[in-house]
Amino acid sequence: MHFEQALKNPIFKTIASCAAALETPCYVVGGYVRDFILSRHTSQDIDVVAIGNGIELAESVAKALPNAPKVSIFKTYGTAMLRFKGVNLEFVGARKESYKKESRNPEICEGTIEDDQKRRDFTINALAISLNASDYGTLLDPFNGMEDLKNKRIVTPLNPNLTFSDDPLRMLRAIRFATQLEFEIDPSALEAIEKNHRRIQIISKERIVIELHKILESKKPSIGFLLLERTGLLDLIIPELTALKGIDEVEGQRHKDNFYHTLEVLDNIAQHTNNVWLRWTALLHDIGKAPTKKFSKKVGWTFHGHELKGSKMVYHLFKRLKMPLNDKMKYVQKLVFMSSRPIAISGAATTDAAVRRLLFDAGDAIGDLMTLCEADITTKNVRKFKTYLNNFKMVRQKMEEVEARDQIRNFQPPISGEDIMKAFELKPCREIGIIKEFIKEAILEGQIPNESNAAHTLMLEKGKQLGLKTRL
Ligand code: ATP
Ligand code: MG
Numbered sequence: 001m002h003f004e005q006a007l008k009n010p011i012f013k014t015i016a017s018c019a020a021a022l023e024t025p026c027y028v029v030g031g032y033v034r035d036f037i038l039s040r041h042t043s044q045d046i047d048v049v050a051i052g053n054g055i056e057l058a059e060s061v062a063k064a065l066p067n068a069p070k071v072s073i074f075k076t077y078g079t080a081m082l083r084f085k086g087v088n089l090e091f092v093g094a095r096k097e098s099y100k101k102e103s104r105n106p107e108i109c110e111g112t113i114e115d116d117q118k119r120r121d122f123t124i125n126a127l128a129i130s131l132n133a134s135d136y137g138t139l140l141d142p143f144n145g146m147e148d149l150k151n152k153r154i155v156t157p158l159n160p161n162l163t164f165s166d167d168p169l170r171m172l173r174a175i176r177f178a179t180q181l182e183f184e185i186d187p188s189a190l191e192a193i194e195k196n197h198r199r200i201q202i203i204s205k206e207r208i209v210i211e212l213h214k215i216l217e218s219k220k221p222s223i224g225f226l227l228l229e230r231t232g233l234l235d236l237i238i239p240e241l242t243a244l245k246g247i248d249e250v251e252g253q254r255h256k257d258n259f260y261h262t263l264e265v266l267d268n269i270a271q272h273t274n275n276v277w278l279r280w281t282a283l284l285h286d287i288g289k290a291p292t293k294k295f296s297k298k299v300g301w302t303f304h305g306h307e308l309k310g311s312k313m314v315y316h317l318f319k320r321l322k323m324p325l326n327d328k329m330k331y332v333q334k335l336v337f338m339s340s341r342p343i344a345i346s347g348a349a350t351t352d353a354a355v356r357r358l359l360f361d362a363g364d365a366i367g368d369l370m371t372l373c374e375a376d377i378t379t380k381n382v383r384k385f386k387t388y389l390n391n392f393k394m395v396r397q398k399m400e401e402v403e404a405r406d407q408i409r410n411f412q413p414p415i416s417g418e419d420i421m422k423a424f425e426l427k428p429c430r431e432i433g434i435i436k437e438f439i440k441e442a443i444l445e446g447q448i449p450n451e452s453n454a455a456h457t458l459m460l461e462k463g464k465q466l467g468l469k470t471r472l
Contacts, residue, residue: 001146003129004137006036011065011084015048016131018060024052027113027128027140034124037149038181045088049116049128054091055080061089095119097166114142121163121170122177123148123155152183160192168199171233172211179215179224190231197232205322208237212321216279221270222263225283229259237321240313241283243290248301255293255301258286261378268375277328278368281335282375287313288336311337335369338362342373346391355398356444359408366409370396406443406450414455415439423459424468431466438462 019026058080096111120126123145143157156163215224228234244258269282288310289303311333345354448454
């Protein structure tokens with residue numbers, strides 16, 4: 001089969017002529033070929049395999065390009081990278097590999113293109129297109145990757161047990177591709193993942209998180225989390241989620257399965273946002289429910305305080321997975337902590353004061369919080385679904401009205417600490433904080449409007465009450 005169409009980018013001609021001059025046959029391989037055939041235009045990465053020295057080829061290509069881009073060389077792996085017009089080009093010498101049990105770093109020696117295709121993780125990732133004059137544009141597909149692309153299957157070129165035990169990261173890659181491409185993992189491969197799932201422990205947390213992010217960023221992330229759960233991987237990576245599984249029944253009262261509920265919320269939110277941190281929030285919004293679950297005869301099942309508990313668990317989870325403990329983590333914590341607030345004030349309880357407090361506490365995250373709450377509606381009762389959604393619509397509407405009038409979202413106190421010190425001739429002291437808090441509360445409660453005249457009057461009143469003397 002001919003795939004010259006895949007080689008439209010003029011860079012391929014440059015690579016081909018450099019390779020011819022060096023007498024080093026070479027091929028485009030892997031993700032680029034797969035995504036071309038699937039008409040997927042997500043990645044701009046091109047992987048080139050050289051039968052010989054990949055680093056030499058990279059250097060020669062760089063020289064032949066306008067402005068000679070810089071080549072980054074990774075000697076231990078025999079790879080070289082360069083960036084040209086927004087495309088990442090990676091060169092590697094064809095290799096044969098053998099693995100040791102305790103590490104995913106193989107011993108490497110030179111090989112043929114077939115050897116190199118054999119060491120690739122899946123048949124759909126082992127497709128190569130020739131860049132050589134004799135058969136330029138010809139597809140090399142020794143493992144029937146085309147067939148698997150057509151049938152939407154993830155299949156390993158070799159015995160799957162060996163594939164996954166050699167490099168356990170491939171287990172996550174299999175699940176990630178199954179999610180991104182909405183492909184089926186071959187049953188024998190799935191079985192091998194189940195069998196080898198404990199080997200994931202030799203993979204660095206950073207690599208695991210990269211794959212988790214790709215799953216989360218997919219159109220339907222639940223596909224990946226269901227597979228992670230089914231193979232035993234989820235229990236090793238995010239046990240907080242597997243702890244949500246199951247339905248308990250006491251005296252005829254049942255609660256919902258919070259694991260499957262969570263995955264529904266995640267798929268829902270994926271339709272409304274590409275923000276991966278908001279998707280993380282959907283995934284983690286209920287993790288506090290496992291440790292707070294209680295049954296009482298009077299009220300049945302409760303999860304009191306699960307939002308606070310959950311937000312604390314977010315920190316430990318991020319830390320364990322070596323994710324950055326920065327503003328993104330705080331954002332996830334904040335949304336998990338506040339995840340029930342819009343529900344508590346929806347319906348009959350939507351007072352202006354409650355809306356002002358919500359705006360004040362959520363700040364700029366308010367829109368995302370509402371998106372989370374709307375995604376959280378998973379009831380299959382159509383009437384209830386409509387009612388809940390409509391309630392949130394009313395909360396949103398009220399929020400807009402209140403915000404237009406009172407500007408609470410990025411609340412700036414109309415009276416500053418300095419104003420208070422000046423008015424009462426004070427040095428920094430406790431009373432300043434008391435007065436500021438009193439004014440803020442009065443504004444949130446709607447006792448005074450959010451403006452400086454009213455706040456000034458209230459400040460004088462409160463100061464007097466505290467026994468302070470004004471300058472005048
Ligand atoms: P994407 O770029 O969308 O993540 P990709 O398939 O291009 O997908 P890369 O990580 O860029 O993935 O790897 C490029 C190619 O290298 C793959 O297509 C595959 O042939 C091979 N490869 C990558 N990681 C592995 C691995 N762990 N084991 C075997 N082959 C791998
Ligand atoms: Mg790639």
